[in-house]
Each structure stands twice: as C-alpha cells, then as structure tokens.
Amino acid sequence: DQQVKQNSPSLSVQEGRISILNCDYTNSMFDYFLWYKKYPAEGPTFLISISSIKDKNEDGRFTVFLNKSAKHLSLHIVPSQPGDSAVYFCAGGMDSSYKLIFGSGTRLLVRP
Amino acid sequence: DAGVIQSPRHEVTEMGQEVTLRCKPISGHNSLFWYRQTMMRGLELLIYFNNNVPIDDSGMPEDRFSAKMPNASFSTLKIQPSEPRDSAVYFCASSFMGALNTEAFFGQGTRLTVV
Numbered sequence: 746d747q748q749v750k751q752n753s754p755s756l757s758v759q760e761g762r763i764s765i766l767n768c769d770y771t772n773s774m775f776d777y778f779l780w781y782k783k784y785p786a787e788g789p790t791f792l793i794s795i796s797s798i799k800d801k802n803e804d805g806r807f808t809v810f811l812n813k814s815a816k817h818l819s820l821h822i823v824p825s826q827p828g829d830s831a832v833y834f835c836a837g838g839m840d841s842s843y844k845l846i847f848g849s850g851t852r853l854l855v856r857p
Numbered sequence: 858d859a860g861v862i863q864s865p866r867h868e869v870t871e872m873g874q875e876v877t878l879r880c881k882p883i884s885g886h887n888s889l890f891w892y893r894q895t896m897m898r899g900l901e902l903l904i905y906f907n908n909n910v911p912i913d914d915s916g917m918p919e920d921r922f923s924a925k926m927p928n929a930s931f932s933t934l935k936i937q938p939s940e941p942r943d944s945a946v947y948f949c950a951s952s953f954m955g956a957l958n959t960e961a962f963f964g965q966g967t968r969l970t971v972v
Contacts, residue, residue, distance in 0.1 A: 755932070777958040788861070788963030789900070790950055796958055835898055842887050843954045844913060845961055847898030 747772050747836050748772040751848035764822040766851050768835035775837035779845065780809060780820045783832045789831045792833075797826065822836070861964035864915040866881050869970045875937040878967045881930055881953030890961060891924055891934050900948070906932065907954055939971045 750769045760762045770778075777796045781789035788836055795802040795809045795818065802809050808821045832852045836845040862881040870876050882889050890905040904914040909941045917924070921940070926932040936943055946968050950961040 781963075786965070788950075789964070791960040794958055794960060823943055835885045836900075838958065840957050840959075842913070843907065843952060843959060844890065844905050845901060845950075846902065847892070847900035849897075 746821055748846045748849075749835060749848040751835060751851050755852040757854045757856060758825050760827055761824045764853055764855065765840065766820040766823045766833050766835075768818045768820075768848055769816055770818070770837050772837060772846070773777050773816070774839055775846075776783075776840045778809070778818050779813065779836045779838060780815070780826050781834045781836065781847075782805075782829075783834065783850070802819075807816065819820070822853075824834050825853075827855045829853060830855050858861070859938030861949055861951050863947075863964035865967060865968050866965065867968045867970075869972065870939055872940055872971055873938045874946050875935065875972075876939045876943075876969060876971075878934040878949075878969070879946050880934070880964060882932070883931070883962055886951035886962075888954045888961075889926060890948065890950040890952075891932070892963075894909045894948060894949075894966070897918070903934070905957050909970045909972055926966045939969075941971045944970050 755828045779794040780792040783789040784794045811818045832850045834850045838845045864879045891903040892900045903916045904924045906926045924934045946966045948966045950963045952959045952961040
C-alpha cells in the first residue's frame with residue numbers, strides 16, 4: 746500500500762518558467778509533509794515542509810500547497826533554474842512516530 | 858557537524874555473501890532510519906530506531922535483512938545471504954525526536970551491487 750504517490754516520474758520545463766510537482770497521499774494521519782531534493786550520487790536534502798494545519802508555505806522560489814480534502818500537495822518552483830534539475834521526493838510525517846513515508850520521486854529537468 | 862556518515866559508498870559483492878552497511882548519525886539525534894531506493898518503489902523505509910531501540914521493522918523485506926544500533930552513534934544494516942535483487946542504494950538518515958514537524962537528514966548512501 747503506497748501511502749504517498751508521485752504519479753509523474755519525470756517533468757521537463759524551460760528555464761524561467763514554473764515547475765509544478767504533484768503528490769497524493771492516502772494516510773489522513775500525516776501531521777506534516779516535506780519535499781526533498783536529490784542530486785545524483787548524493788543523499789536527499791530537505792527542501793521545504795508544510796504542517797497539515799496549513800494550506801501554503803513559501804520559501805523563496807519554492808512554495809508548497811496542501812489540499813487536505815483532496816489529499817493532494819504540490820511544489821511550485823518559480824522561476825525554475827537549471828540547478829533545480831534533480832529528483833524531488835515528497836514525504837508524509839507523523840509527530841507520533843517520527844517516521845517519514847516517501848513517494849517514488851519525480852525527476853525534474855530544467856532546460857536552459 | 859559532518860552530517861550523517863555512511864560507509865562504504867560503494868559495495869560490490871557476490872551472491873550469497875554477507876554485506877554490512879554502516880551508519881553514523883548526527884550527534885544529538887535520537888532517531889535513525891534505514892531507507893532503500895529503487896527505481897520502482899522510490900525511497901522505502903526499512904527500519905527505524907528511537908533511542909537505539911528498533912521501533913518499526915515492518916519494511917524489512919526478509920529475514921535475510923537485520924539491523925542493529927548498539928549505541929547512539931552507530932548502526933549497521935546486514936544482509937545475509939545477499940541476492941542480486943538486493944542491489945539498490947541504501948540510505949541512512951537521522952533526526953531529533955522531540956520537535957514537531959521534524960525533517961530527517963540523510964547520508965550520501967551506499968550503492969550496493971550483488972552479482
């Protein structure tokens with residue numbers, strides 16, 4: 746049972762445009778959600794998070810939106826830069842257990 | 858802080874051999890996680906520890922897999938005997954239990970190839 750799903754394995758956008766990465770979840774017990782970025786041959790690094798009691802969190806070029814009724818979250822990157830090319834994982838977390846459940850990832854390519 | 862340290866970075870072994878992956882979490886962190894990354898399933902949680910105690914090992918695929926955390930600064934993930942389908946990148950991550958909405962910090966991973 747995949748509790749966190751990223752249905753788009755890849756995404757390609759032009760530099761300067763908006764990148765939108767999507768994530769769906771099934772577990773309504775998640776207290777927060779996170780996005781991680783992963784470059785080849787490196788471990789995932791934390792990018793941005795959002796509490797389940799909020800619907801938006803912004804940090805510079807990165808904004809995460811949460812729609813609890815639809816059990817859907819998205820990461821917006823604007824403007825996109827070639828250095829943003831990486832695999833992006835979304836994850837759900839529970840404060841009671843501290844474990845993070847990850848999706849399968851979306852590979853983003855930002856074309857110069 | 859050096860971050861989460863994993864060793865080795867790469868491991869190539871023959872089917873049937875024992876493999877041991879090692880992890881040193883960030884000092885002061887009290888939760889440790891082992892994940893496996895594959896193309897099909899992304900990042901799978903194998904097992905996690907709180908204060909050196911295994912809390913949830915439901916993600917461990919088979920009895921061939923075992924993990925230990927003898928102290929707060931060291932953990933191992935062992936596969937015995939190894940099989941080609943175990944080939945993947947294995948990540949260790951740590952976090953501090955006690956804060957809300959806590960992110961985990963990952964090591965650089967161990968790429969395991971079983972031939």
